[in-house]
Amino acid sequence: MSERLDLKAKLGLDVFKPALEPHIKIKQGMEKDLRLKPAIRACPAGLYSENDNGEVVLTIDGCLECGTCRLVCGTEILDWNYPPGGTGVQYRFG
């Protein structure tokens, strides 16, 4: 009998190969823009956070390439691209 895995356990099975450059960047000067703040709650991998200066910061390791942040923040705020071939997420559970 197989054990049911919750979302966190399933995500823990994925493999991430980093690229030389981050494939998503917060555009320069936009770190405090209010349009960026929804990403903190919307990113399913929890990669956005706010620092003590009120700036939103992105830690790209673990990105699921789902595009949610691109949708909620927009391309005026984010420079969003898929990572180069052979890098990024490799899903191991569906």
Ligand code: SF4
């Ligand atoms: S693409 Fe998805 S997982 Fe990656 S940073 Fe944006 S919301 Fe988070």
